[in-house]
Amino acid sequence: MPKVLEFKLPDLGEGLTEAEIVRWLVEVGEVVAVDQPVVEVETAKAMVEVPCPYGGVVTARFGDEGSELPVGAPLLTVAVGPPQERAEAEDAESSEYSGNVLVGYGTAAATARRRSRVRPAAPVATPRAAPVAVRPAGPVPVISPLVRRLAREHGLDLRELRGTGPEGLILRADVESAVQAPDRAPAPAASASVDAPASRPVAPAAAPAGERVPLKGIRGAVADKLSRSRTEIPDATCWVDADATELMAARAAMNGAGGPKVSVLALLARICTAALARHPELNSTVDTAAREIVRLPEVHLGFAAQTERGLVVPVVRDAHRRNVDSLGAELARLTEAARTGSLTPAELTGGTFTLNNYGVFGVDGSTPIINHPEAAMLGVGRIIPKPWVYEGELAVRQVVQLSLTFDHRVCDGGTAGGFLRYVADCVEHPAVLLRTL
Template structure:
């Protein structure tokens, strides 16, 4: 007897709580193998193919293409067992396909032999003469497409669907624990003495999300200051509405959270980068892979963070503690056709300038091709933002939550500069540091920025840290 297993959207990486369905790779009735990719989703900043851990016949899919699903919500159900094995036995011929149709997000799968042609047509006769039958899946009007499949595969698919329908309904309707997206949500509710059973989740099928819990906590703490309901914005004639979802939506949410949670401050300084650029030119003339300016600045940052570890930290608001992190995972802003991405160079503090250059080049190429993995986009502890590539001198960066600081670098251009007591034309760069004022005061932030500027002006200072 086949058993129907439900496959839920897995955790796709640190901090990623939802994904948008971009393209289904399988349809209802398809036979799938263990670890076969079944859907392509877009997370905060990456396209990911999600493999299914079960082998068998797909009996239902949940969510249309373009739908956002939170981690932990159902993706599809798969019937596994003896009938699934028989369905995968005879391979269909080149003129046939797998039985397919899309189940609704809350429905179950069923199967029946149907005639897809209008009354009076000869479609059923053609099916008999070609040795194929037409099989449709769905519930009532939810039956989508019909495809011709071979009789042996059709019989197996029909048998699977007949046993799968009640099993799928059982999965969807069974009584169980409170539908919560993750252990983090349960912990947040427990620490704030919040009864999850009193909440109504805003996720699919009542799934309780972190936003639901945080909203309930805010309401319990200050009911008189409840946020007003959002007011719909009138759309002028000719205006275009662009949904804030996918990568753009994730960026908007993260930046908004940064500004609402982090009391940030910014300091900046101009630095003479003439000697740094001369050192880079000498390195590149010596042969080997080219050394980028970004790699030199990254090496300076890791040396500065070793001196000022307060800026390589994060704030645990639940426990009211500053968590100083043991290593530097350096994020850097990379502009692509799909928008701004922040790949992360893991263990940047342990890499040489050559190693940093190679990793920056690899991650930048992957970002432009859209092939970055969630692991390569998460886990950063400090971010370096080289906005000088856009031809601007300065900026006040927004901290990449939940980090504690971000260093911004403007363009390096010739400017009048007093050098050794005389006016000269030097290559000057503006450096800006935005920092979380909870982790340190201005003296620490200023000391970090001054050390970075000193290393830019006198690269030989780095020899002390090599």
Template structure:
């Protein structure tokens, strides 16, 4: 899968209802103790799963074990969104990133479909919805995949989102992200298009309930206003925890995101 899970965002802890297992017997202690590394056979190279990569591996495995996920996707014409960004940046002032515009669309969609800004408390058999959006975004670094979190993304404009994405990305590359930067997320935006791919079925960033995936934006033949034209097309995908909602809600969220990408003026209703 493309970069998907790792850490969460900010506010409550990333796993608010986690339980710490207690060692109650020697046999359990032996079972949970680290195993000695096996000797590599000829032709093998053994790489320990530890540090950032080990933490990511455990989080991804837990997500797959616990979350019944499903994915839906849609192609969208991003030509007008790209033109809107060009116009914003031509007006002077700090440049607005495409990721910031996608984040703004995300938060507007979550306001309409709050079911997806949630987590599941399996022990209590409850869905916990949040009234804030702490937006995680997958970032590849030399140290491995990390998911920094933009706190209160719902209360930020495109300029503030751009600045915070830049700050967290640079901190990730420098290895200076703090635990607060990497925990408490409520929803993740995964721009795997930076790797040159169109689509993905990512793993949900446990314990969140959904992730929006964005592929590369490329020129493609498209029927626009009844005529065949070359347009800037992007594939959008939503992977969601089927316990928090059904396909109608997930499809409605993704369709709204696609509508905002195709007609950025739709966002004016939420500004």
């Protein structure tokens, strides 16, 4: 007889606790091989394909496309037939996901359970009430911070809820059902004087009309990160206009010499790494708990990329060790991966400084929001012909506006201004970079 094995949504790493099913890649009744991708999911970091560690026939799928599942929830079941295949599947099951369980997240090792199993205690009889189920003190089986926050906002005690997820896991749907329950008692109001007249019931405010777009997935993660940046980082912005005519001429000369084409973004990335070598204060982060500024030895350069699923910031690793050609090749590779939604979490995390080329949207300037927990972001506007005083005479030059938003805790305006002025000097006189090559 075939043995039916259950494959659960694996630990996604990076603090991720849930994922949205975007597209099923297999049907019920279909034969799958070991490590074959079976579903495409979107996390707060990226779109990834989840491979199944078992080989056999798919007997059930759990969750419709567009629904969210917490880590540990069942994804599908597979009937494993031949004895040898069954033994291999059982070995995989015993090690909790041996092999490349999640593409882009690496191999998941066997780990101890991160949740404590909490089961309802036996009914306790009371003289004036019917028996009720009481949860003991201790951890509540909730894996998502969103669920805890939702319960807290509505004054719900999670220990009074019975979860419908695996192992009694309390899901978002459980909290929402409890909030909408008609017999739910209202939150206790402040005590009033006995002689005071009863207050009139207040009708609940009507929800505003209009289309509602859930803040989830990548867009939700970006919203949380930007909000945290504005809340925690005392930022300031300085900006300067620069004559980019010579930079554009140098780029044209490079491209005219043959070889891979050099992009403006690659040149700006090289200028950033040179500027950070002179002003390392801006390649840092703040440890608020220890009240320390941590200056980082490597430059992992992030760059903002707009996609159909929202804003993402791919990271060029060890940008300070790369020349213009290497930077250009990696920028092109990551941009294409962002466009197709195939970026891995490792390619979206760990940045130390961000370059934001918002000029591609046809705007001249902006005040960027720092990509938390970094300390600064350089913004670059569009490069367009403008009247400019050049060598004492009015001329039409290619002008760009540069802006630097920085964490005022890591440096003062003098350091930030020095960084931005060096960047502008390199844009206006690319030969300045020869000293750092």
